[in-house]
Amino acid sequence: MEKGLEAVMQEGEVNADGRQVVLSVRDVTVGFGSQLVLDHLNLDVYRGEILGFVGASGTGKSVLMRTVLGLLPHRSGTIEILGVDYDNASEEERMLVDMRLGVLFQHGALFSALTVKENIQLPMREYLDLPQSLMDELAYLKVEMVGLSPDAADKYPSELSGGMIKRAALARALALDPDLVFLDEPTSGLDPIGAADFDALIAKLRDTLGLTVYMVTHDLDSLFSVCDRIAVLGQKRVLVEGTLEDMFACDDPWVQSYFRGKRARSVVAHEKQPTAEVEKT
Ligand SMILES: Nc1ncnc2c1ncn2[C@@H]1O[C@H](COP(=O)(O)OP(=O)(O)OP(=O)(O)O)[C@@H](O)[C@H]1O
Structure with a gap:
């Protein structure tokens, strides 16, 4: 049955905590020839949150984002965006969903022959x-x-x-x-001050516009400063999703070395610095 714009925007499963799920990925499998990249992957993104999506290089973060955006086919599973089962939606429903999504591809991907x-x-x-x-x-x-x-x-x-x-x-x-914005490594290539300014802009837009943000990133500063939740991709699935505390508590070796390694410790120390400064004055 076809749904109007109102229905498309307002629907979305509400989970046990009363949070609205704007993106639901269930048992999604994606591969290229004999290479399986994602195997029965599950992920939920909640309305109004900034979700940081991390994982080692080549684990399939871009593949998942492109699959969710309908740019790559999946072999099995379902993807619901704003309450609409994208694979089984009519062309009109898909267009209504597409209009509610914004995408920032890695490297900006602006058309060079056009002005801003x-x-x-x-x-x-x-x-x-x-x-x-x-x-x-x-x-x-x-x-x-x-x-x-x-x-x-x-x-x-x-x-x-x-x-x-x-x-x-x-x-x-x-x-x-849009309701939901996908950002693929938005701070890559920026200096630390530029990256921090960009993170602050994303947080401000989320707060003022009520955006939901799905952000693929390698940037520990972004993960520590603006992300409400984090999902980690590894072994062809989401290894763990939750708050920073959940990341620290996770005993997966890659998650441990990423979130408790030397670089992470220096970011945590840096994040705490302004508070210490304020306390001194
Ligand atoms: N169109 C494609 N055809 C064949 N293989 C592909 C295609 N796109 C991605 N892959 C493969 O899928 C795997 C995951 O790639 P992907 O770009 O999603 O990794 P990633 O986690 O985003 O890495 P990075 O952090 O380095 O950007 C890689 O082995 C890649 O070679």
Whole structure:
């Protein structure tokens, strides 16, 4: 049975804790030829949270994100987005779901021949029928929302710094006011201050817009500072998902070395520093 936009946006299983599940991945298996990358993987993402998704290189984080976005086929299992079983949805339902999703691919992936404003307007042109003046107004609004100055809107990607490209790509991901945003290593390639600013921007957007954020990252700072929950991919499935405390308590060797290793300890020490400073004054 087909559902209208209202139904698509409001549905989603509510779990035992009363949390709304906006993305539910059940028993999903993905492979290429004889190589199995994901094997009966399960994952839930809750409305309004920032979920950090980590795992060793090559474990399948990008494959999972692309599978959830319908860009790669899965051999078995179900994927429900905003309460809609994507595989069994009608074309209209899929389009309504797609409109509620924003994606920031690794390296920004802006079209180099288009200005920032034109890049932001691409999803608007694809899904909506709006007059140019309104699309311009909306594009400037998104540019401001991600902390870029208005003159950045008329620049081409080659005229922007790495941090500005990430912000412009985020503005494009926000073009249709999505419910759920996928970010693939959003802080990679940024210096620590740029990365921290970007993390703060994501947290602010979540708080003000009520976004749900699914963030693939290797950045320990992001995991410690902005993620509400973390899911760890390993052995073709989600090894553990939960809070930082759950990560510290997990006895899987990779999770232990990642969250209790030297780098993690220095990040924790650094995260605690501002509090110590405040206490001194
Ligand atoms: N289109 C494809 N065809 C064949 N194999 C693929 C394809 N895409 C990914 N793979 C394989 O799937 C595995 C997982 O790749 P993926 O890019 O998802 O890893 P990742 O966890 O995102 O790694 P990283 O952290 O380095 O980005 C790798 O062995 C990769 O070679």
